Amino acid sequence: MNLGSGTGAKTGDDALPQELHWISKNPEAKGTQDEFKKTMCSEGNKGKWVCGTIYKQKNPRDANTSPFRYRGVFVFNRTTAGGTVYADNVDADDLTEVQKMALFAEFTKERVMLEAKYAQRAKEQWERDHPDDNDDDFDAGGPPGEDWYYKCNNDADGDGVANEGDNCGATFNPEQFDWDGDGLGDACSPPVDWDGDGVGNGGDNCALVPNPDQEDLDGDGIGFPCDVCLDPEVLGPAVEDMFNVASDVLAGPAAANAQIQQIVLELQQLDGDVQATLDGFTSSGDPVPYQDGLGQAAGAVDGLIQQLQGPLAALLNPAEFGQILGILGDIAVLLQEMAARSDCA
Secondary structure, eight states: OOOOOSSSEEOGGGGSOOEEEEEEEOTTOTTSSEEEEEEEEEEOGGGOEEEEEEEEESSOSSTTSOSEEEEEEEEEEEEOTTSOEEEEEEEGGGOOHHHHHHHHHHHHHHHHHHHHHSOSSHHHHHHHHOTTOOGGGOTTOSOOSSSEEEEETTSTTOSSSOGGGOTTTTSOOTTOOOTTOSSSOGGGSOOOOTTOSSSOGGGOSSTTSOOTTOOOTTOSSSOGGGOSBOOHHHHHHHHHHHHHHHHHHHHHHHHHOHHHHHHHHHHHHHHHHHHHHHHHHHHHOOHHHHHHHHHHHHHHHHHHHHHHTTGGGGGSOHHHHHHHHHHHHHHHHHHHHHHHOBOOO
């Protein structure tokens, strides 16, 4: 939704809205139910200004009352395929629900921005920009004299970046992201997606390898397929938890079978060996013993899986059998991946 000129058609640079916005606040709502109000004035033919005001009520009188009221005339721009911009003047009583939603969404966004950016010396700035204007020039009254915030049309989208330097001048994008460096902000162009995984490069944690799930095991911001270092300090506790869960699953059957009890003891020993390997790598940074140690541990876990798939399987119920094979399989794969992704210098 653009606020623009009151009448007539404009194209090109002339289509930029000639507008003034200001927001005043009454935090204690003294003498009124209005907490904030925003006035938008757009310049029409012969310098005539059309103004509309949104009132944010602090305490609506009942649950069925909208927290927003509207007064005056609001200007909406629409553009044809040929590039011509037409201005629609809409009286407050004729606003559709969609138009109201657009107005109070912009109200909320702009209030936050204006409070942060223009809280100081706003009135003086308005007076410098418009030395010949006075309250009588505006149907809705001039800028308030108390606590208020103001912007003019040098920042049409209200993102805090002036039009001439804004890489997406009609869309709120204070960060000015431009992933492909073409000068057009990401907010104004479809995101580039080099690997075709449905996640645009700007938000893809592994932009050259498809990874639609954006999995990041160690939380370092690098997607799993692209990560050359799976941080042992981060993943060590996770591995330990997985070993503990495996031991807990087998605790019941182990009480009734010496062979399963032996597997539990081996799992506990493997957990200790793996943690010692991780600690050694963290201290020394030497990848060789780290890779060898994790590789051996992964092989030992695979051996335990084979044991459980033999005659011992009959001692486990189906739920236990499926759970323990899944956990041990995950441990073996994670240890292998950590050994392969140990470029952590």
